Structure formats: structure tokens, C-alpha cells
Amino acid sequence: MQTDTTTGAAITFDAVGKAFPKKGGGSVMALEDISLSVEPGTITGIIGRSGAGKSTLLRMVNGLEKPTSGAVTVAGRDVGAAGAADLREIRREVGMIFQHFNLLSSRTVRENVALPLEISGTPAREIAPRVDDLVERVGLQDFRNRYPAELSGGQKQRVGIARALATQPKVLLSDEATSALDPETTQTVLELLGDINRDLGLTILLITHEMAVVRDIASHVAVIEDGHIVEDGSTYDVFTAPQHPTTQSFLSSVTGVTLPHFIARQLRDTRPEGNAREVMRITFAGENATDPLIAEMSRDLGLQVNILAGAVEEIGPRPFGNLLISVDADGAEQARAFLERNQQRTEVLGYVG
């Protein structure tokens, strides 16, 4: 298949909508007016809660679901308009991995990896060497004749990845591929996906409900809620300057920076009479992210800064930090002005007496 060089994008969603018929007439809109473009060779994460429509969105890329309006294209080919034979051809260019692995229990590791090749009609003498290559790439050469029941979750997902790569696709779809794995195994599977992305130039579109997955491997992210994309952009921008409340709530779970309970309990929205301290969140990002700004601020403005919580994160090679502090409410405005002069974002969380 020729890659469409005029549009460039590996996957595009153009004003895509999906309605499901409802019992007793009418229909439910699962997705509405979705427009998104995935560049070749990138890893794009779609994050949303369960029921947000992300699974439907992913399944449109290989035609497991058809859009009811708009168009989905993969490498320039319209998936929704493709007939049965064209669709099978597109599917061989798009690998997919699953939350529950979906391996055949009756086949060994090698036989599972061989399945897509058998389906595509690859001659048997070509299947064997390619399967061995793939099994080695995912590090399972010692398990190649085992059955899935003998493997751990992480090993099963490696088989799933090898199988998805068997037909040498250009795009890999990941449906919550790490959601059934423990955190440590998740890391190794994500590293494998990152390696594949780099080595093969494979475009990866993944859906997840875990912001940590997005942080660890995705260069781009789209946040989906109630069938709409509420925010999208480069992962770094979205993490350091989230606009939508849904994004912010997803982020609070991953940055791990929350107020200590005893302060959260006392926190109120308006400034009380008399002595009060303002509680604010500072997001350090960009060039000054690693400068000792708090120390400078304290010295220059003569403010007593109380640090409540904080963490430094990394997205790719770029660090960003989150800090919760409180300062005397009288000096708070000055403090925020100082920080914003140094290109850091501040957010007032409330006041304590």
C-alpha cells in the first residue's frame, strides 16, 4: 500500500460521529464531532474515563466500528467507506493489542504469532523465520513453545505485541494494553512499545485511563469526555498547562501532588478576616523549570514561604514540577506576579486562617 504523502498524517479523524441505536428506538451518541490527526511515527495517547467513547474511537481506525458521520482515514485510505476485501487489507496494515491479550489458548507462543501471517496467506516457509524474529524481539525466545496458560500477564502482552507486528503494520492500536498489568510489568511493556516506535518508526495510537501511561510514552495526548475531545496537544503542554477540568483531575492522580489533609480541611474559598495565608499551586515548566525560584522569591520579596507538597516529573527529557505552597495573603499577589514574570503558572487553591 502506498502511503498518502499529500496529507502526511498516519491517522485522521475528520468530524467523526458515532451513534448507537437505543433499545426502543432513538439512538445514543457515543462520539460527536471528533477531529484529530495522528502524525506518522508518533505515540498518541487518548485518555478518558470508561464510557467516554475512547474504545469506540480506537475501533474505528481498523473498521471494527464504522462512523455514522465524518471519515476516518489510515494512510490516506477511508476506513469507513472500505468494502470487506479492502477492509481486510487495511487491517493487515494496522496491528492491535488488547487489555486481555486475546491470545488463542490452543496455540503456543510461536503459533499465536504466526496466526496473522496464516490469515494473510503468507507461505509457510516465510512464516517460520519471521515468527522467530518477532518472538526474539519481544524477548520470549525461551518461551516460544509454551502455551499462554503458562505465561505471566506481561509475557502474554509481549506475545500480543509480537503478533500485532507480524504483518509489518505501519500503525499499532493499543486498547488499554497495560491496564491488566501490575505497575512494574506495565513499565517493561511500555518500554517495549517505546523501543518498537523508535526502531520501526511505527505510529502508535493508544487508549488508556491512566495518565502515567501517557506521561511515560506518549508524545501527544487527547482527552476525551462524553464523546468529545475536550483537550489535545503535545503531552508536555497538556501536562504543564491543562485547560479542562477533566484533564486537571486526571493529572492530579498522576502528579501525586495533593494538599495534606489537615490543610485541605481548613481550606476556604474566600480570604478570612485578620491573618490569613494563601495556598497556591505553582507549575514549573519550560526553561526556568529548574531555577531556584522559590528561594529567590523569598529573598527578594521578603516572604515566608511554607512548602506543603511538591514533586518533579519528567516527560520525555523535559522536567516539570508541581509545588503547593502557602504565603502570607498580603504578599500573595506580589508572589504570583513574580512567578508569572518568570514564566511559571500559578493557581490559587484557597485560604487558611
Add this chain to the structure above:
Amino acid sequence: MSANLVNMLMEATWQTLYMVAVSTLLGAIGGLPIGVFLACSQKGELLSSPTVNKVLGVVVNATRSVPFIILVVAIIPFTRIVAGTSIGTTAAIVPLTIAAVPFIARLVENSIREVDSGLIEAARSMGATPMQIIRKVLIPEALPGITLGLTLAVVSLLGYSAMVGAVGGEGLGDLGIRYGYQRFMPEVMGLVVLILIVLVQLVQTIGEWIARRVDKRAPSNRGA
């Protein structure tokens, strides 16, 4: 025990095995595709054709509703067309097969419905055709269940085969009725029952052994 009686028992056992083996084989040849079709042809499934599915389902249920002894006599004209005669052991294979096909079809359907739908989705995502999904995914994954289903079918057919004496089909059941009951030879009845018990045990044991061999899901069966 007279040599004559031993001969009769051996002859009858052979006739029973012949009837059951041939009708199981023919029943599987007919029942397997019907079972696969029933499992894959409801609305929105791989071979979606809801009307045919419903009609076939009714036919299968109707056949299974007829008590076997009535089926045997009701289809005598049909048996005569197929087997050339309506009397004898070979003729008895016709009603046995007709009872076996819908029975095996339902057992196959149930086994296939138990295959995780995620596997079908995975195969579709690889660009598999419906026939490839059936051949390479559904049947291999359902094989342990299908094996146990066939075992059950063989055991049931052993029971059914006792009734075909009504149309001159011989075998163990017929021997038990004619000698054990009508000629009041309790030792013949006892031996017939004993042989049937042994046969059922054997079939069940072999069936379960094969099912375990083909079932790679259980960690206790970690093949090579």
C-alpha cells in the same frame, strides 16, 4: 455359560459398537457444521442470517422433542429410501443418525459460544474472513468442549441403540429384551447391562482423556 451365549453377546456388542460408531460419525459430520452455523448466525454475528438461524433452531428443537422410539417408527419410510430396507442393524443407523445430528449440533453450538468474544475481535482485527475465524479460532478453541460433547453423544447413542430392536436392529439392547426379558434369562440381562456399563465407562474415560489432551487452558496440562 454356553459357548452359544458368549457368541451371542460378542455378536451383539459388535452390532452395538457398529451402530453407535457409524451414527456418531455421521452425526458429527452433520452436526458440526450445523452447530457452528447456529453459533455464528444470530443478528450481528459472523455469518449473520437471523431468519435461517431461527428456522434451523426450530427444526433442531423439533427433532430433539420426538421421543427416540417414536422417531424410529415414524421415519420407517425414509429409512427404507436411504438404507434400502427398514429392518436390520444397518437400517437402524438412519434413525440413530437423525437423532444424533441435532444433539451434536447443540453441543457444538454451546462449546463455540463459550469461546471468548475477544478472540473473534482479535482475529477480525488481523483481517480474517469469517471462514478463517471459524477454522482457525473458533473450532480449535472450542475443541475441548466439543470433545466432551461428542463423548456425551456417544453415551446417549449407546442408550438409544437399545431401542432399535423395534425395527429389527440388533445389538445389546435387543439381546437383553429378547433373551433376558422375553425368554426370562436373567443371566443374559445381567451380562448385557454389565457390558453396557463397561462400554460407557470406557467411552467416558477415553473422551475425558482426549479432552484433557487438547485443552491447553489448564495450567495442569502444560504440554511440551
